[in-house]
Amino acid sequence: MPVAKILLFYRFAPVADPEAVRLWQRDLCESLGLRGRILVSEHGINGTLGGEMGALKRWRRKFHDYEPFRDADLKWSDGTGLDADGLSLDFPKLSVKVRDEVVSFGAPGELRVDDDGVVGGGTRLDPEQLHALVAERGDEVAFFDGRNAFEAEIGRFRGAIVPDATTTRDFVELLDSGAYDHLKGRPVVTYCTGGIRCEVLSSLMANRGFGEVYQLDGGIVRYGERYGDDGLWDGSLYVFDGRGAVRFSDRAEVLGRCAGCGTPTDRVANCTDAACRTRVVACASCDPVACPEHATARAASAIPARAAQEVAR
Numbered sequence: 621m622p623v624a625k626i627l628l629f630y631r632f633a634p635v636a637d638p639e640a641v642r643l644w645q646r647d648l649c650e651s652l653g654l655r656g657r658i659l660v661s662e663h664g665i666n667g668t669l670g671g672e673m674g675a676l677k678r679w680r681r682k683f684h685d686y687e688p689f690r691d692a693d694l695k696w697s698d699g700t701g702l703d704a705d706g707l708s709l710d711f712p713k714l715s716v717k718v719r720d721e722v723v724s725f726g727a728p729g730e731l732r733v734d735d736d737g738v739v740g741g742g743t744r745l746d747p748e749q750l751h752a753l754v755a756e757r758g759d760e761v762a763f764f765d766g767r768n769a770f771e772a773e774i775g776r777f778r779g780a781i782v783p784d785a786t787t788t789r790d791f792v793e794l795l796d797s798g799a800y801d802h803l804k805g806r807p808v809v810t811y812c813t814g815g816i817r818c819e820v821l822s823s824l825m826a827n828r829g830f831g832e833v834y835q836l837d838g839g840i841v842r843y844g845e846r847y848g849d850d851g852l853w854d855g856s857l858y859v860f861d862g863r864g865a866v867r868f869s870d871r872a873e874v875l876g877r878c879a880g881c882g883t884p885t886d887r888v889a890n891c892t893d894a895a896c897r898t899r900v901v902a903c904a905s906c907d908p909v910a911c912p913e914h915a916t917a918r919a920a921s922a923i924p925a926r927a928a929q930e931v932a933r
Contacts, residue, residue: 625696626699630692632663634664656671665722695841697841726792741826765812777854791824811836812840813858815838818839849867865888880903887904889907
């Protein structure tokens with residue numbers, strides 16, 4: 621029976637012709653019946669693909685044949701399933717694009733890469749090394765969430781600092797504001813879903829005078845594979861595909877609270893405003909729910925309406 625899988629991957633390396641890589645990846649994925657999202661830039665590649673396991677393995681062989689991507693780290697997880705045509709149910713289509721950045725921090729000119737990856741990034745820590753650092757330095761260690769704030773609502777490292785970031789582009793402004801300068805004398809461990817965002821973020825922090833910066837190698841995904849819910853992680857992991865969120869065990873704590881009714885949930889949905897791109901924690905009964913900004917705006921607009929009704933009475 622065909623098995624549905626999802627591959628999460630990225631690689632920072634100089635890419636001489638991003639458009640040629642885009643066309644190669646588009647044609648390769650289409651020929652193998654794979655769906656998902658891939659971004660290519662002069663700094664490397666970032667993507668998530670879903671499909672039948674055999675097709676993904678064939679894609680992996682071709683991908684690793686390309687010298688700049690030979691050492692790319694790939695992370696496997698279970699997909700939801702396949703449709704009648706053998707296509708992933710976790711992605712509606714295939715999208716392969718060229719961008720200035722493979723992670724949109726809004727600072728393409730600041731990022732430097734060579735054949736070994738990002739230049740000037742934080743020291744890599746595998747899950748065991750992370751535990752060793754915490755054992756040695758205790759509460760001095762600051763976990764710094766490199767994801768959008770809504771992702772941390774359903775899962776995060778215990779005691780983590782969660783910046784008020786709506787999009788990844790907010791991090792540069794937040795760092796430049798000095799809001800986290802008090803961390804410059806402490807060991808800071810940046811983390812994110814699969815490792816790519818914290819790899820860039822750690823370099824941005826190092827460039828701004830953070831003297832002891834680390835990055836969780838392989839991100840939360842790799843940490844969860846090793847420790848599940850028996851380590852320093854609490855809750856569920858938000859993922860950018862049809863699964864919405866994944867749990868590392870059946871003992872995972874439900875940290876999220878529905879914005880509508882407060883019920884514990886790790887479900888995330890779009891804001892009710894069609895033009896808004898904010899994601900909101902919302903249970904199935906309350907979905908759709910307005911984000912805080914639009915909820916406040918609606919409440920404010922409702923006050924004059926209620927006042928008019930009182931006058932009419």
